[in-house]
Amino acid sequence: MSGAGPKGPRLGLGLSEDVDLLRFEQQAREAEAAPGPAPATPGEWIRQNLFSGPVNALLTLASGTFVLFVAYQILSFVFVSAQWEVVQVGMRGYMIGGFPVDEAWRVWASAYLVIVLAGLSYGVSARGLRPSAGQAAVGAVVVAVAGAIVFFTAQTALVRALTAGVAPAVFAGALVGRLLGRKILKPLVVAWVLVFPAIMIVVRGFDGVPPSEWEGFFFNIIAATVGIVASFPLGLLLALGRRSELPAVRVASVGFIELFRGVPLVAWLIFSKFVVDLVLPPQMVIPDIVKAFVAMTFFSAAYVGEIVRGGLQGVPAGQYEAARALGLSTTRMMALIVLPQALRSTIPAMISHFISLFKDTSLFVAIEVTDLLAAARRSASSLQYFGRDMETLLFAGLIFWVVAFSMSRWSQRLEVRLGVGRR
Amino acid sequence: MRVLRAAGQVLFVVILVVIAREMYLNATFAIGSAGRELSYTYLDSRAGFAIKEHIVGYSSNQPLYKAFLVGATNAMLVGAAGIVMATVLGVLIGVARLSPNWMVRKIALVYVEVFRNTPLLVQVIFWYVAVILAIPRIEDSVSVFGLAFVSNRGAALPAIRSGADFGTWSLFALAALLVAAIVWRWRTRVHERTGGPHYRWLSSLAVMAVLAAAGYVIVGDAFKVELPELIAHGYSGGLQMSPEFAGILVALVFYTAAFIGEIVRGSILAVSKGQKEAAQALGLSPGQQLRLVVLPQAMRTAIPPINNQYLNLWKNTSLAFAVGFPDLINISTTMVNQAGHALETFSLVVGTYLGTSLLISFGMNIVNRAVALRGGTA
Numbered sequence A: 001m002s003g004a005g006p007k008g009p010r011l012g013l014g015l016s017e018d019v020d021l022l023r024f025e026q027q028a029r030e031a032e033a034a035p036g037p038a039p040a041t042p043g044e045w046i047r048q049n050l051f052s053g054p055v056n057a058l059l060t061l062a063s064g065t066f067v068l069f070v071a072y073q074i075l076s077f078v079f080v081s082a083q084w085e086v087v088q089v090g091m092r093g094y095m096i097g098g099f100p101v102d103e104a105w106r107v108w109a110s111a112y113l114v115i116v117l118a119g120l121s122y123g124v125s126a127r128g129l130r131p132s133a134g135q136a137a138v139g140a141v142v143v144a145v146a147g148a149i150v151f152f153t154a155q156t157a158l159v160r161a162l163t164a165g166v167a168p169a170v171f172a173g174a175l176v177g178r179l180l181g182r183k184i185l186k187p188l189v190v191a192w193v194l195v196f197p198a199i200m201i202v203v204r205g206f207d208g209v210p211p212s213e214w215e216g217f218f219f220n221i222i223a224a225t226v227g228i229v230a231s232f233p234l235g236l237l238l239a240l241g242r243r244s245e246l247p248a249v250r251v252a253s254v255g256f257i258e259l260f261r262g263v264p265l266v267a268w269l270i271f272s273k274f275v276v277d278l279v280l281p282p283q284m285v286i287p288d289i290v291k292a293f294v295a296m297t298f299f300s301a302a303y304v305g306e307i308v309r310g311g312l313q314g315v316p317a318g319q320y321e322a323a324r325a326l327g328l329s330t331t332r333m334m335a336l337i338v339l340p341q342a343l344r345s346t347i348p349a350m351i352s353h354f355i356s357l358f359k360d361t362s363l364f365v366a367i368e369v370t371d372l373l374a375a376a377r378r379s380a381s382s383l384q385y386f387g388r389d390m391e392t393l394l395f396a397g398l399i400f401w402v403v404a405f406s407m408s409r410w411s412q413r414l415e416v417r418l419g420v421g422r423r
Numbered sequence B: 001m002r003v004l005r006a007a008g009q010v011l012f013v014v015i016l017v018v019i020a021r022e023m024y025l026n027a028t029f030a031i032g033s034a035g036r037e038l039s040y041t042y043l044d045s046r047a048g049f050a051i052k053e054h055i056v057g058y059s060s061n062q063p064l065y066k067a068f069l070v071g072a073t074n075a076m077l078v079g080a081a082g083i084v085m086a087t088v089l090g091v092l093i094g095v096a097r098l099s100p101n102w103m104v105r106k107i108a109l110v111y112v113e114v115f116r117n118t119p120l121l122v123q124v125i126f127w128y129v130a131v132i133l134a135i136p137r138i139e140d141s142v143s144v145f146g147l148a149f150v151s152n153r154g155a156a157l158p159a160i161r162s163g164a165d166f167g168t169w170s171l172f173a174l175a176a177l178l179v180a181a182i183v184w185r186w187r188t189r190v191h192e193r194t195g196g197p198h199y200r201w202l203s204s205l206a207v208m209a210v211l212a213a214a215g216y217v218i219v220g221d222a223f224k225v226e227l228p229e230l231i232a233h234g235y236s237g238g239l240q241m242s243p244e245f246a247g248i249l250v251a252l253v254f255y256t257a258a259f260i261g262e263i264v265r266g267s268i269l270a271v272s273k274g275q276k277e278a279a280q281a282l283g284l285s286p287g288q289q290l291r292l293v294v295l296p297q298a299m300r301t302a303i304p305p306i307n308n309q310y311l312n313l314w315k316n317t318s319l320a321f322a323v324g325f326p327d328l329i330n331i332s333t334t335m336v337n338q339a340g341h342a343l344e345t346f347s348l349v350v351g352t353y354l355g356t357s358l359l360i361s362f363g364m365n366i367v368n369r370a371v372a373l374r375g376g377t378a
Helices: A018-033 A042-050 A054-081 A085-096 A101-124 A133-153 A157-164 A166-204 A216-242 A247-261 A265-274 A288-313 A317-325 A330-345 A347-367 A372-379 A389-418 B002-033 B064-097 B102-116 B120-132 B166-194 B200-219 B243-270 B273-281 B286-323 B328-339 B342-371
Strands: B142-144 B148-151 B154-157 B159-162 B223-226 B229-231 B234-236 B239-241
Touching (some): A042 A054, A042 B102, A054 B102, A085 A101, A085 A133, A085 A216, A085 A389, A101 A166, A133 A157, A133 A389, A157 A166, A216 A247, A216 A347, A247 B002, A247 B342, A265 A288, A265 B328, A265 B342, A288 A347, A317 A330, A330 A347, A347 A372, A347 A389, A347 B120, A347 B286, B064 B102, B064 B342, B102 B243, B120 B243, B154 B243, B243 B286
Antiparallel strands (some): B142 B148, B148 B154, B154 B239, B159 B223
């Protein structure tokens, strides 16, 4: 690892500038935060923002008409012409698909594990990480709508009770977290690290359910988690490999990254299902879903590698030199000085990538996995509810959207809190 | 230490080579025991399946490589059209995000947050199933003054086809282009010498149009306009767009435009405030400020991340499988189902995507170099 030249040689195809987008977004938010002169009265505000000139007034009228039209279309569909029965009947399928009903408690237990942990973390987190009143209100409305939908579509009293129980569980967690404060910060971090293995045990252990039966939204969540957890360390290695001073390692890392980034995930998933068996030894039999997870991990790791490389390039050469001057070995220099700085600056890009990975879990339908979207489509093709695609698609889209949107908002707050790019 | 490093690298390479060799041997063994061999000659055999839409000529009697080519060109058509349209819409969204008009600003914000945070596959299926297939059936086809038709069987637009004397006319067109370039340079020179208005777009385009039109009149049969016709359960003639093509294209455009919009907004905000104030002080109108001062500078910072979005859009054309549009993935899956040779076919798919991604990057790098700051002279 050459300390003095953080740029490194520009190998590869130049397919990689992901970090830039995030930097712009951040600059944009900062520029918007700059306070302007506040208008005095509501009338003044309307004049300034909506009718400051003839062109502006025309724009307001046109866009206002457009908003009214779209709002009318949406509202009249949602409350008048839509028949939500299909969603109500299909709800279990959307959430867990063909997961055995008798074993559904495993999913609930896992969900509650995460929910309580999330509540605790929220209670413990410092004020800066908490949303403002406005953000909290928007978030509460979104969660309430989603909760109400699930609540009213739940088919049994038990499911209804468990759904309704989410809110008190989060609240109790937050309260306990607030009371205990930062004392439980370390146990909490450990708990988050252990939560995924724990869920695996809850789901698979004790005569559990094999991965081939993980379906519905549960599958999307698990697939995204596997992808994130597995691709992060691999991506880190690739980024370090790409900047290694050993040519063989460098070329191999660049080749891996460009190969997996240059081809769509769908192609890799299909590749994993139809081709990988051919190149493996005949006695080695791996379930399709595991091969697909590996394909997704490689695909994601290539992106993570590029993001981390961007972060590494942002660490000033002086940091490397200072670490060397202190007599640190290469390993310790990277682990103690360089990586902590590099990784902090990549948090926004990393979360943004993980959001897309979460959205991309819907692509597993290409290898016949019934995820949330596939379950939604299937329910609209049954004889009884034929043609109710709009309802099912809107519902599936809403669920994906709630998760992706809240992740992106959380990332923005985290960014402000950590002062990414400002230190 | 140096020896150790060299030895380590050699070992690393040897391990990689051994793994690759092992995989190759496994593949030849597995394929051999199925009574076939690892080769690409199967591509010459008859395809035997029909493909609904193709821009290169194709029939089911043609060889498999032709079918593969149809898939690749179909995907590229979606990709190229998508890139152009997403750029236009994305710039509009980005500018709207910064509009002084509150209503416009908020509409753009909602647009971005909705389209960015929903899986593209949901959007593809939504546009195809819930919007495009829901428009009037072919019997009730919507006719636009008899020139174009829209129904759930697709859209048909008037097409411009080359006539018998197109070759002769293209010489005129070439000459027109040349003269227009000369006019452009002349107007630029005049502008630089006198500081007067240059009108170089207007004058060169006018010269080009006049010459091309003159060529058309002299030659005679350079073009004909082919109007689509409504026939039983379909259209004939004209430029036809299938619902599948429309579905994947519209979804890709709306999705990618949300990302491009955010990039454009960020790069506009990254242009230093002084630039806009200086433009204001010079008395430029808001439109001129944006067009002449802000956007050209914003473009510089926006190009690398937009390049990324183009690559994503190109890779995302693979989601066409969800609506049955015959793209690369769709066709190659059919090929594997019909003729086997999974390893060979999918290695071709990987190679094609990799090669085209590289081409897009290469092209964008040229654009990037063209607009980048040149030390001192710019």
